[in-house]
Amino acid sequence: MKKQLLLFAFSALALTSLSSCEDDDVQGYDLDTLKGEWKNVKTEIVSGKDNKTVLDLYTYSGCELKNTTLFRTDYSTTYTYYSGVGADCQISQNGQGKYTYDAETKDMVITYDDNVQLKFKVIVLSSSELKLMQVPSSGDFNGDTINDLTYTTFKR
Template sequence: MKKHLLLFAFSALALTSCEDDDIQGYEMDMLKGEWKTVKTEVISGADNTTVLQTDTSTGCAAKNTTEFRTDYYASFTGYSGVGADCTPQKSEGTYTYDNETKELVTKYINDNDRKYKVVILSNTELKMMEMFDNIDTNGDMIIDFRYITYKR
C-alpha cells in the first residue's frame, strides 16, 4: 500500500511540474500559422463591452496577414492599392508570448515593441486587444481599446 501511495505522489508531482510548459506549448501550437485580419473594433474603456467603431477588412486590406511561428518569428504583410491592383509590404521580426498573462509582444524590424492582450485563441480565431497608442474615442475621458480579430 505504501508503495502505491508513494508512486501516486511522485506521479502527481511529475504531472503538475510540467503543466505550465504543456499549456505554453499547446497555445504556441494554436498560435502558429498565418492569420487574416478580418475586423478591427474600438471598444469603450468604461465598460469594455460597448462597440464604438467597427471596421471590416475590405478591398486590398482583406488580404492582410500576420504569421507566427513556434521559433518566435513574426511577420505582417499589409496590402494597399485599389481594386485588384494590390501591392504587398512585408514586415518581419520576432514576438514573445506569456500564456499566464496572455500578453503577446511583437517587435518588427525598425519598429517599437507592440504589446497585445490575447482575448481569444482557438484553432480558427485569434482576437487581441492593443495595449499601445489607445485614445479616448468617445470623449468620456476614459481610454478606449482597439481589438483586432483574425481568422485562418
C-alpha cells in the same frame, strides 16, 4: 517520522514537476494553435467604461483582405499588408520580427526588426480565430475620460 517526511518531500517534488509540465503543455498547445498565417478581419474600438459598447468598427475590405500576419513556433513573425484598387493589389508594407507569449497571462509582445514594439492581451485563440487587445489602450475616443480599448480580430 523519517518515512513521512520523505514521502512529503517526494510528493511536493512530484506536484511541482507536474504543474511545471502542465504549464509547458499549455504553452506548447497555445503556440501550436497560434502558428500559421492569419488574415486581418476587423478592428474595433470599444468603450473602456463597459468593455461592450463598440465606438468604431473597421472591417477590412478590398486588397486589405489579403493582409496577413504569420506566427511561427520559433517565436518569429512576419506581416504583409496590401493596398490597391480592385484586382490590382500590391504589397504596401511588410516586416518581420520576434514575439513573446505567456500562455498563463495571455500577454504577447511583438518586436519588429525596425524596433517597433507592440503589446497585446490575447482575448481569443482558437484554430480559426485570434483576437488581440492592444495594451496599453489607445486613448479616449468618446471623451468620457476613460481610455477605450482596441481589438483586432484575425481569421484563418
